[in-house]
Amino acid sequence: xxxxxxxxxxxxxxxxxxxxxxxxxxxxxxxxxxxxxxxxxxxxxxxxxxxxxxxxxxxxxxxxxxxxxxxxxxxxxxxxxxxxxxxxxxxxxxxxxxxxxxxxxxxxxxxxxxxxxxxxxxxxxxxxxxxxxxxxxxxxxxxxxxxxxxxxxxxxxxxxxxxxxxxxxxxxxxxxxxxxxxxxxxxxxxxxxxxxxxxxxxxxxxxxxxxxxxxxxxxxxxxxxxxxxxxxxxxxxxxxxxxxxxxxxxxxxxxxxxxxxxxxxxxxxxxxxxxxxxxxxxxxxxxxxxxxxxxxxxxxxxxxxxxxxxxxxxxxxxxxxxxxxxxxxxxxxxxxxxxxxxxxxxxxxxxxxxxxxxxxxxxxxxxxxxxxxxxxxxxxxxxxxxxxxxxxxxxxxxxxxxxxxxxxxxxxxxxxxxxxxxxxxxxxxxxxxxxxxxxxxxxxxxxxxxxxxxxxxxxxxxxxxxxxxxxxxxxxxxxxxxxxxxxxxxxxxxxxxxxxxxxxxxxxxxxxxxxxxxxxxxxxxxxxxxxxxxxxxxxxxxxxxxxxxxxxxxxxxxxxxxxxxxxxxxxxxxxxxxxxxxxxxxxxxxxxxxxxxxxxxxxxxxxxxxxxxxxxxxxxxxxxxxxxxxxxxxxxxxxxxxxxxxxxxxxxxxxxxxxxxxxxxxxxxxxxxxxxxxxxxxxxxxxxxxxxxxxxxxx
Amino acid sequence: xxxxxxxxxxxxxxxxxxxxxxxxxxxxxxxxxxxxxxxxxxxxxxxxxxxxxxxxxxxxxxxxxxxxxxxxxx
Numbered sequence: 032x033x034x035x036x037x038x039x040x041x042x043x044x045x046x047x048x049x050x051x052x053x054x055x056x057x058x059x060x061x062x063x064x065x066x067x068x069x070x071x072x073x074x075x076x077x078x079x080x081x082x083x084x085x086x087x088x089x090x091x092x093x094x095x096x097x098x099x100x101x102x103x104x105x106x107x108x109x110x111x112x113x114x115x116x117x118x119x120x121x122x123x124x125x126x127x128x129x130x131x132x133x134x135x136x137x138x139x140x141x142x143x144x145x146x147x148x149x150x151x152x153x154x155x156x157x158x159x160x161x162x163x164x165x166x167x168x169x170x171x172x173x174x175x176x177x178x179x180x181x182x183x184x185x186x187x188x189x190x191x192x193x194x195x196x197x198x199x200x201x202x203x204x205x206x207x208x209x210x211x212x213x214x215x216x217x218x219x220x221x222x223x224x225x226x227x228x229x230x231x232x233x234x235x236x237x238x239x240x241x242x243x244x245x246x247x248x249x250x251x252x253x254x255x256x257x258x259x260x261x262x263x264x265x266x267x268x269x270x271x272x273x274x275x276x277x278x279x280x281x282x283x284x285x286x287x288x289x290x291x292x293x294x295x296x297x298x299x300x301x302x303x304x305x306x307x308x309x310x311x312x313x314x315x316x317x318x319x320x321x322x323x324x325x326x327x328x329x330x331x332x333x334x335x336x337x338x339x340x341x342x343x344x345x346x347x348x349x350x351x352x353x354x355x356x357x358x359x360x361x362x363x364x365x366x367x368x369x370x371x372x373x374x375x376x377x378x379x380x381x382x383x384x385x386x387x388x389x390x391x392x393x394x395x396x397x398x399x400x401x402x403x404x405x406x407x408x409x410x411x412x413x414x415x416x417x418x419x420x421x422x423x424x425x426x427x428x429x430x431x432x433x434x435x436x437x438x439x440x441x442x443x444x445x446x447x448x449x450x451x452x453x454x455x456x457x458x459x460x461x462x463x464x465x466x467x468x469x470x471x472x473x474x475x476x477x478x479x480x481x482x483x484x485x486x487x488x489x490x491x492x493x494x495x496x497x498x499x500x501x502x503x504x505x506x507x508x509x510x511x512x513x514x515x516x517x518x519x520x521x522x523x524x525x526x527x528x529x530x531x532x533x534x535x536x537x538x539x540x541x542x543x544x545x546x547x548x549x550x551x552x553x554x555x556x557x558x559x560x561x562x563x564x565x566x567x568x569x570x571x572x573x574x575x576x577x578x579x580x581x582x583x584x585x586x587x588x589x590x591x592x593x594x595x596x597x598x599x600x601x602x603x604x605x606x607x608x609x610x611x612x613x614x615x616x617x618x619x620x621x622x623x624x625x626x627x628x629x630x631x632x633x634x635x636x637x638x639x640x641x642x643x644x645x646x647x648x649x650x651x652x653x654x655x656x657x658x659x660x661x662x663x664x665x666x667x668x669x670x671x672x673x674x675x676x677x678x679x680x681x682x683x684x685x686x687x688x689x690x691x692x693x694x695x696x697x698x699x700x701x702x703x704x705x706x707x708x709x710x711x712x713x714x715x716x717x718x719x720x721x722x723x724x725x726x727x728x729x730x
Numbered sequence: 731x732x733x734x735x736x737x738x739x740x741x742x743x744x745x746x747x748x749x750x751x752x753x754x755x756x757x758x759x760x761x762x763x764x765x766x767x768x769x770x771x772x773x774x775x776x777x778x779x780x781x782x783x784x785x786x787x788x789x790x791x792x793x794x795x796x797x798x799x800x801x802x803x804x
Contacts, residue, residue, distance in 0.1 A: 038792045040799070045788060050781035080781040082788055 052081030277308025450548035
């Protein structure tokens with residue numbers, strides 16, 4: 032591609048190929064190719080002037096190398112040869128923003144150009160044709176048995192046209208058009224952000240056939256094929272391990288951050304990540320049939336249900352409609368004057384409400400974003416304010432999913448430090464999360480552990496065995512240490528362990544066939560969890576519920592510590608959403624807070640859902656609200672913000688009704704001329720919109 | 731003969747002749763060529779205007795970026 036360099040600073044390069052370099056349909060492909068260059072951080076592509084803006088990172092501190100790489104790429108770029116694609120989420124959002132701005136500007140320009148350049152009769156004809164569409168919509172809504180804002184809009188515009196007030200009909204239609212555009216834009220943006228990164232993003236996989244590895248497209252993989260997956264890769268299919276062993280991080284599927292050992296015969300799922308090792312997987316399901324895809328379908332379904340909920344603004348505006356018609360009827364009855372009666376319909380409450388509400392909501396969304404929270408739409412703020420029940424997932428939500436050494440129980444006259452020293456010394460060779468907890472605790476206590484043991488042998492999914500001072504030392508689960516390795520433990524010692532451990536998991540250490548000590552490891556609640564829950568209660572949340580797959584014992588301890596009144600323990604991942612649905616069927620309005628992929632259906636089922644900052648991608652995409660800080664108190668801030676937003680909407684509502692009613696009364700008794708009324712009405716509408724843009728200031 | 735003195739009659743005739751001529755003109759090859767050329771010019775003008783507008787926006791964004799860099803914001 033031929034281009035000119037129009038801007039060139041370290042880290043930022045703008046190239047321009049001219050208006051006819053590529054069509055708009057190629058924008059997504061060019062954008063994808065640009066962000067595919069390793070040093071490119073972000074790209075903006077415009078087909079209008081063939082412009083590419085590339086922000087890039089230096090290579091080993093050298094911007095020049097990156098710049099050369101980008102220029103080489105741009106020279107060889109041929110938009111027509113690029114494969115078709117839907118475009119990255121970032122590109123889709125950018126084009127949505129662009130088209131919104133263009134539509135808004137087009138709308139404003141059209142209005143003023145029509146006013147200045149088109150003769151009055153033609154302008155009137157256009158207004159009448161457009162107005163009749165509103166009237167037709169109002170009539171069809173009325174015919175379907177609903178008395179909504181559409182009917183009032185139709186009646187008001189129809190009445191304006193009948194009275195030959197074309198200018199005011201035009202203004203009402205223009206304002207309605209702007210609010211409709213705002214609404215469509217926020218909806219489309221929300222949906223795009225949601226569907227962004229749900230799919231498994233693997234294009235090609237290694238298939239093993241007759242002992243030879245071949246790289247083929249994922250879409251060509253068949254059920255029964257053998258797929259090889261190596262360290263650091265995402266597993267692209269559901270299937271069974273046929274060869275090898277590996278640690279697989281299933282946090283996207285289960286929410287648990289601990290990597291799980293997968294050996295021959297075990298099942299693996301698409302979307303999970305292979306951390307260490309290599310396996311060959313026999314494909315059981317591909318593409319549309321994988322478990323991750325099923326969860327996505329479930330979410331899609333729930334999203335559709337959510338989209339049918341009427342927005343707050345429409346609901347409020349709709350509730351006024353019958354009163355407007357009642358006023359019209361009464362005026363007609365008492366005055367017998369049709370034009371005075373029609374003037375009642377002309378008092379346009381809905382326009383101000385429909386404009387000020389989305390503006391208030393967007394302003395609150397921006398305020399939430401300033402507080403590092405992403406809320407995907409106004410209705411979620413509304414639900415957040417109205418909710419009376421909050422449901423927490425335990426691991427990763429109320430806790431950090433970072434196991435910590437809670438307690439050391441030494442036996443045989445050894446000290447705690449001695450046990451920790453030996454355990455850390457052995458465990459440091461195998462950095463799984465439990466081992467990390469022990470090694471970290473040793474570091475924190477300043478315990479240096481020199482290598483005193485001989486060969487270390489890892490026994491898959493059980494523990495570690497080694498020789499220490501010529502004695503066999505074993506560390507691991509109870510099953511491994513006591514049953515497999517036959518380490519003796521007296522009933523008294525076992526009783527002490529059971530009593531001391533409480534809800535924690537216990538790692539046993541045996542030396543020379545005798546129990547040397549036990550290490551209790553737990554996943555403690557987040558520091559701020561108790562305070563956050565108390566403040567949520569103060570803000571009007573009546574029920575605080577915890578759902579977990581953990582044992583009843585562990586759940587009970589956490590619930591007690593945090594002041595949670597209801598908990599459901601040992602819940603299967605796929606059953607979580609049933610509990611949420613049950614609460615909803617009891618008439619509760621539910622906020623669900625979670626982090627794992629197994630929480631996704633429950634998140635989608637709730638009235639409003641929140642994903643934690645370190646949640647899995649799918650949970651973040653499903654949730655209506657995502658936190659970007661690791662702080663549960665943000666939930667309280669959001670609750671206060673959403674409640675203030677509702678207060679503002681209600682205040683606006685009251686003001687609009689009072690002010691416009693007084694205008695109406697003034698007009699009715701002839702105290703205000705129609706022109707003054709129209710002026711005051713428009714100024715008040717603009718004023719209320721301007722006020723709605725100010726911050727809600729949550730302290 | 732009074733028919734020829736009737737103004738409305740001549741209006742009808744003028745209307746009929748006018749529409750016949752208009753039909754001929756509209757169907758003429760030259761008219762079509764002119765219309766196509768006019769449209770093409772219009773489309774090219776729109777594309778050029780969009781490009782020029784995008785160029786201006788880009789340049790403004792670059793100036794803004796430089797100003798931010800100078801102020802140490804970026």
